[in-house]
Amino acid sequence: AQKVTQAQTEISVVEKEDVTLDCVYETRDTTYYLFWYKQPPSGELVFLIRRNSFDEQNEISGRYSWNFQKSTSSFNFTITASQVVDSAVYFCALSEGRETSGSRLTFGEGTQLTVNP
Amino acid sequence: GAVVSQHPSRVICKSGTSVKIECRSLDFQATTMFWYRQFPKKSLMLMATSNEGSKATYEQGVEKDKFLINHASLTLSTLTVTSAHPEDSSFYICSARVLIAKNIQYFGAGTRLSVL
Numbered sequence: 659a660q661k662v663t664q665a666q667t668e669i670s671v672v673e674k675e676d677v678t679l680d681c682v683y684e685t686r687d688t689t690y691y692l693f694w695y696k697q698p699p700s701g702e703l704v705f706l707i708r709r710n711s712f713d714e715q716n717e718i719s720g721r722y723s724w725n726f727q728k729s730t731s732s733f734n735f736t737i738t739a740s741q742v743v744d745s746a747v748y749f750c751a752l753s754e755g756r757e758t759s760g761s762r763l764t765f766g767e768g769t770q771l772t773v774n775p
Numbered sequence: 776g777a778v779v780s781q782h783p784s785r786v787i788c789k790s791g792t793s794v795k796i797e798c799r800s801l802d803f804q805a806t807t808m809f810w811y812r813q814f815p816k817k818s819l820m821l822m823a824t825s826n827e828g829s830k831a832t833y834e835q836g837v838e839k840d841k842f843l844i845n846h847a848s849l850t851l852s853t854l855t856v857t858s859a860h861p862e863d864s865s866f867y868i869c870s871a872r873v874l875i876a877k878n879i880q881y882f883g884a885g886t887r888l889s890v891l
Contacts, residue, residue: 700867703819703882705832732833750820753878762809765818 660685665768671740672774679735681750682686687711692726692733693751693763703749711713715767740773747771779871781883788859789891796854796886798869804849805871809880810842813866822867825852827851859890 661684683692694706707717709726709729717724721738737744750766788794806827810872811819824832824846824867831844841863843855852871856863866887870880 659790693879695882701868701885701887703870705879705881708879762821762824763819767818770816 660690660752660754660764662685662750662764664748664769666769667767668770668772670774673742674739674775676736676738677740677750677762677771677773679737679750679771680685681733681735681766682751683731683733683752685754686752687742689754691753693753694724694733694735695749695751696746697749697768698746706735709719740771742773742775745771745773751759777801777873778880779869779881779883781886783886784884785887785889787889790860793857794856794859794888795871796867796888797855798840798852798854798871798883800850800871800881803871803873805852805873806849807872808852809848809870809872810844810852810854811870813868815866818838819868819877822854836838858889859888861890864888864890866874 663682665680683769696704696706701763702707714726714728722735747768747770749768751763753763763768780799780801782797786794800882810822812822813819814834820831821834825844825846827846827849835866841857846852866885867887868882873881
């Protein structure tokens, strides 16, 4: 069975602060994929990143960065110099199996990030 | 990224009526689409996996006769909530899996269903 835990239910920061969203996962598979999605108030889930289990390189995209550590089963997400537009619910998700399988996403409970001006 | 269109974005209906929600992949073919339900301030709950040309696979506890799914083409899947009741009021979101983009799911904007 697979499980994703986002222990932080809500985070509130002031604009320009850095913020890290935690994600811890459980899986028995050796091949799996990790994702982060953003859900703004409008409701649509926006894909942010996909990482496979064999690639532990950290990734940076603008103000966003991700830290994948298999040793601690964590895939944390950091927003640098946060902005009000970053306010949203962020979901970490896991899918097991090979790319060609009908693998499903298991979502964490989400973290509500509020960036105050 | 790939674009998934979901329609309608909001629907209000009377108890006992049926409501159809459409999910379209606009610029790619999607052999597999997924339907989720989300309660306020909660995570997404997978309802069913929709495969083009075959019957949908429902998650445990989801009534297949209540939530009819049809995936008649590579770009369209529909979810029909039959004989809707107030407890069916929720936010429904679809997604489409893009094989050539390494198994990423792209999501529609969601449909907020309110049953009176």
